[in-house]
Amino acid sequence: MTSGVEFWLLAGGLTLVVLLLLLAPLLRRPGKALARAEYDLAIYRDQMRELEEEIAQGLMDEEAAGRARNEIAHRILAADEARRKAREQLEGSGRGTVFVSIVAALLVPAVALAVYVQKGQPGRPDMPLEQRLANAAQNNDLAALIKRAEMKLRQKPDDLRGWLAIAPAYERLGQMDKAVEAWRRAISLSEKPSAALYNAYGEALVRASGGKLTKTAVRAFRQAQKLEPGDPMSRYYLAMADLQAGRKKQALTALKRLLADLPPDVPARATIAKQVAELSAQPGRKAPDSQGAVAAGPSPEAVRERMQAMRNASPEDRMAMIRNMVEGLDARLRNNPEDLAGWLRLIRARKVLGETDKARDALTRARQAFSGNADALKRIDSLAAQLGLSS
Amino acid sequence: MIVELGHYALVLALAVSIYQTVVPIYGAHVGNPRLMELAAPAAGVQFLLISFSFAALIHAYVTSDFSVLNVWQNSHTAKPFIYKITGTWANHEGSMLLWVFVLSLFTLAVAAFSGNLPQSLKARVLGVQGAIASAFLFYIVAVSSPFVRIPEGRVPLEGQGMNPLLQDPALAAHPPMLYAGYVGFSVAFAFAIAALLEGKVDSAWGRWVRPWTLAAWTFLTAGIALGSFWAYYELGWGGWWFWDPVENASFMPWLAGTALLHSAIVVEKRNALKTWTVLLALVAFSFSLIGTFLVRSGVLSSVHAFATDPERGTFILAILALFIGGSLFLYATRAHVLKLEGSFEPISREGALVMNNVLLSAATAAVFIGTIYPLVYEAATGGGKITVGEPYFNMTFGALIFPLLILLPIGPLLAWKRGNLRMVLGRLKVAALLAALVALAVALALGAGVGAALGIAVGAWVFFGAWEEWAGRVMLFRAPMNVVMKRIRTMPGHLWAMTLAHAGVGLVVLGAIISTTWKGEVIMAMQPGQKVQIAGYEVVYKGMQQATGPNYLAERGTFEIFKDGRLIATDFSEKRTFLGRRGMPTTEVALLHRPLGDLYIAIGDKSPMGRTVRIYFEPMIYFLWLGALMMVFGGIIGLADRRFRVGIAERTESKVAAQAAE
Structure with a gap:
């Protein structure tokens, strides 16, 4: 509301100045009004002088000069006559002037206000882009944060960390095409792109095409397999690709093998197991629609299952489960250290579990990962202070 | 908050413009000098408010404030700084704001340089300017506001960018020049309306109108030349004039303004052609209004543009009807009160200027018909499309402008009232000879056709004719060198203006003919x-x-x-x-x-x-650009002429100063 008050103060001041300027002539003593003929006379005298100059320069012959002289002299005489008559009329005008002019002047702000409150948005602040970008972190303005990163990347397009940071942000905003491009740039800039990077690229491609495993996506997951044979994520998607291509048997075999290879504590197991069960139970049914395939990663279903399992488990089991999840998170952050929220979660979890040394270790790694990012460091430090971890 | 303050200032300017219209005109009507005195401060306030508003919009553009709809629609962060500024007027809403800004600048200039104007005339002129401003400001505030905001929370981070064709230095300067020309004619218009209200047009009126007309004409010439130059190097077709409706829209006020420029001379010098000159002043500004709106409303490309935005369309029609219809109605009812004076023979300076006016008016009409006919046809046939192309314009406009060009060097040499054609032709011997030689040379050496040779002859005739008239004035080769030098130095600005502008026309004709013939x-x-x-x-x-x-x-x-x-x-x-x-x-x-x-x-x-x-x-x-440059330069020298600046209050002072200097 302060900006509103400020606005009306400024607008009011402006209006006041306008009124003063408009009515200023009333404060002066009235100047002597001159008759029209006085002005005409001045012009004609000038014309006469110019004529004489031209004649002196020899620009006119005698006859023309005489004619012109006569004509102007005639005008001067007429104007002189008119002036004498007008002098008498000029007296005594100007009654009610002050009243009329003040009423008219007061209508000015009235009209302006009436129109402006209809059309304007009193007190609404400006939003220059630079200011918006500067305050993006404070205002939790994700779009502006991304824009800022984009501008940095436009200047330094070979900044690998920049692309790695911006890609998940695009995904969060659902701008999958841009996310795909960002992952692609990250891969081409990495000296040795990891399987995780190819997986991320592949997943983004899948989401961008509405769950379809395009040729490019399949190629990405194959690449991940090549780099890290046995990597579960790419195996899963390649199985889904088989499924979408109608090679159900192959898909089923691959999924079963994947299930067998996965450690028992991986949360995604449940989802895969369910899919395997469905596929083997209904051999005649068509491949599940692509939407099902997209829900890899922690699908809502998987999360719900996990929560359920946790609620039912004994306190010891629950603790083990949590430790398991934390270790999983730790491992994930080693591969993909750009996830600030993940780091914050990890540090907090370690502290809560009483593993202060590991918490400090996570803190150091998080600081390393975000060494160039003042905003992120600030958040990390404030969490550390909150948890009493700052040395 | 700058955006909102700018918006508020604009609305306040609208209110002030209404005040500026009503109070002084009422004051002049009842003969109250104190009310008339309120006009000038209102003009100043108006200028300050609109400048602030315009600056606020430019600020929003420069800082990429995409919470302003207009900025989002027409700007982009990656645009170079200069085009962020010029982007402000590269769109309809912003250009309308530029228009009223230029109008307020001219109004301020009238208020400031009108020490030699009778109070009632000054009050009425400023009042009419205020009326024009209020119509435009009302239009802007009501349906064409550049200050509309995008709702909070939905403000985008990147603009849609500016039409790339317009990202060009010549086109950055083009609209302000053009508008200065269009709007400049509003002063002549205001003087004409004021004269009709007063019922008095005389030699003094002619003198007051001339500098404003010259200023508008100079700006408009520069604006058109810049536009043509831009079309030449940016569109990639190697042409410089396409008889495109957008070009014609700026050319029509130029033709009418050129006629006005000349007929106002007759009013001042001879107290004749008064009603005609008043009419021309009304017509020149009417064409400016049509030019502004036709181009900006998009109606030129199709009448359907009107249907897609009926609110603006209706508004525009109403403004055109009010000012064109209203002023012509006033003219029809009041013109008879203007006393006729000053007789002259057909062969005289006046006669030549009348011919100039007749031919220029007819040329304006020819361009107007060619421009408007496709629109009328489309409306009449329910969507049929035809284009009126170069052949039409070359034939009609060319046929009318040809005799005008032949008369051009002769007119300035004729005496007022009664001239001697044979004597004048005698004084143009050299120009005639040179023109004939040049034409013969190109015909023989380069094998030009009859048309091209004739065109070149006319261009050379105009160019050399202008200089031969000048040579006669300074007595070149007829007086000792020191006398000639003295005459050159003391030659008044308005004569230089004439020589340069006329020679410039000659160059433009030469450039046009040569560049098309031997392209x-x-x-x-x-x-x-x-x-x-x-x-x-x-x-x-x-x-x-x-x-x-x-x-x-x-x-x-x-x-x-x-x-x-x-x-x-x-x-x-x-x-x-x-x-x-x-x-x-x-x-x-x-x-x-x-x-x-x-x-x-x-x-x-x-x-x-x-x-x-x-x-x-x-x-x-x-030659085209050089010719245009000469015309503009001539206009500037003419404006600097001391005689346009005499004021009765300053007269005694300058006399004292002159004596002190001696």
Whole structure:
């Protein structure tokens, strides 16, 4: 509301100045009004002088000069006559002037206000882009944060960390095409792109095409397999690709093998197991629609299952489960250290579990990962202070 | 908050403009000098408010404040700084604000330089200016506001960008110049209305109107020349005038304004042609209004533009009806009160100026019909499309302008009231001889047709005629050198203005005829390394590369130009695709200025045979720009002439100062 008050103060001041300027002539003593003929006379005298100059320069012959002289002299005489008559009329005008002019002047702000409150948005602040970008972190303005990163990347397009940071942000905003491009740039800039990077690229491609495993996506997951044979994520998607291509048997075999290879504590197991069960139970049914395939990663279903399992488990089991999840998170952050929220979660979890040394270790790694990012460091430090971890 | 304050200032300006209309005109009507005195401060306040508002909009553009709808629609962060500023008026809403800004500037100038104006006339002139301002401000505030905001929370982070064709230095300066011309005629209009209200037009009135008309004419000339120059090097077709409706829209007020400029002389010097001059003042501004609105409303491309935005369309029609219809109605009912005086023979300076006016008016009408006919046809046939092209304009306009050009050097030499044609022709012997020689030379040496030779003869006649008149004035070759020098130094500004402007017309005619007659043209698909001959030059196409600019990507074709086997230049032509706006890429022409003309290379699209390349040789095309420059320069010198600045209050002072100097 302060900006509103400020606005009306400024607008009011402006209006006041306008009124003063408009009515200023009333404060002066009235100047002597001159008759029209006085002005005409001045012009004609000038014309006469110019004529004489031209004649002196020899620009006119005698006859023309005489004619012109006569004509102007005639005008001067007429104007002189008119002036004498007008002098008498000029007296005594100007009654009610002050009243009329003040009423008219007061209508000015009235009209302006009436129109402006209809059309304007009193007190609404400006939003220059630079200011918006500067305050993006404070205002939790994700779009502006991304824009800022984009501008940095436009200047330094070979900044690998920049692309790695911006890609998940695009995904969060659902701008999958841009996310795909960002992952692609990250891969081409990495000296040795990891399987995780190819997986991320592949997943983004899948989401961008509405769950379809395009040729490019399949190629990405194959690449991940090549780099890290046995990597579960790419195996899963390649199985889904088989499924979408109608090679159900192959898909089923691959999924079963994947299930067998996965450690028992991986949360995604449940989802895969369910899919395997469905596929083997209904051999005649068509491949599940692509939407099902997209829900890899922690699908809502998987999360719900996990929560359920946790609620039912004994306190010891629950603790083990949590430790398991934390270790999983730790491992994930080693591969993909750009996830600030993940780091914050990890540090907090370690502290809560009483593993202060590991918490400090996570803190150091998080600081390393975000060494160039003042905003992120600030958040990390404030969490550390909150948890009493700052040395 | 600057945006909202700018918006508020604009609305306040609207209220002040109404005040500026009503109070002084009422004051003049009842003969109350104190109310009339309120006009000038209102004009000043108006200017301050609109300047602030305009500055606020520019600020929003410069800071990329996309919470303003207009900024989001027309700007882009990657745009170079200068185009962030000019982007402010490269769109309808912003350009209307520029229009009223220029109007307020002119109104302020009238208020400031009107020490020599009778109070009632001054009050009425400022009042009429206020009425024009209030109509435009009302239009802006009601349906064309540049200060509309995008709702909070939905403000985008990037703008949609500005039309790439308009991202060009010449076109950055073009609209302000053009508007200064259009709006300048509003002063003549206001004087005409004031005269009709007063019932008095005399020699003094003619003198007051002349400087304002000259100022408007000068700006308009510069604006049109810039626009033409831009079309020449930016559109990539090698032409400089297309009789395009948008061009005609600015040309019509220019023709009417040129007529007004000349007839006002007759009013001042001879107290004749008064009602006609008043009518011309009304017509010149009416064409300015039509020009402004036709171009900006998009109605020129199709009457359907009106239907898609009926609110604005109706508004625009109402404003046109109010000012054009209203002023002509006032003219019809009041013109008879203007006393007629000053008789003259047909062969006299007045007679020549009447011919000038008749021919210019007819030419204006010809252009108007050609411009408006497709619209009328479309409306009448329910969507039928026809175009009125160059042949029509060349025939009608050409036929009318030809006799005018022949008369042009003769007029200034005729005496007022009764002239002697034979004597005048005697004084133009040299010009006639030179014109004939030049025409003969080009006909024999270059094999020009009769039409071209005749055109060149007329151009040379106008050009040399203007200078022969000047030579007669300064007594060149007839008096000792020191006398001649003294005469050159003391020659009044308005005479210089005439000589320069008339000679400039001659140059433009020469440039137009020569560049169209001997234009060289090669359009072909070229492979890298391929050579082509044109007008004695050899152009080698070296191939295409990618290039990047601040806000565009470009394909750049490199050309090497040889003359007599010697490399004289390496030049580039580009096709630029701009960020933000999709659409046609723009063409950047390789332009090589040579003494005999421009070599003009523009790359086109890819074709199976290679890259389409258009190469033109434009002989003497710079005569056009040089001629326009001379006209503008003449206008400026004319404005500086001391005689336009006499005021009765200052007169005694200047006399004292002159005595003190001696």
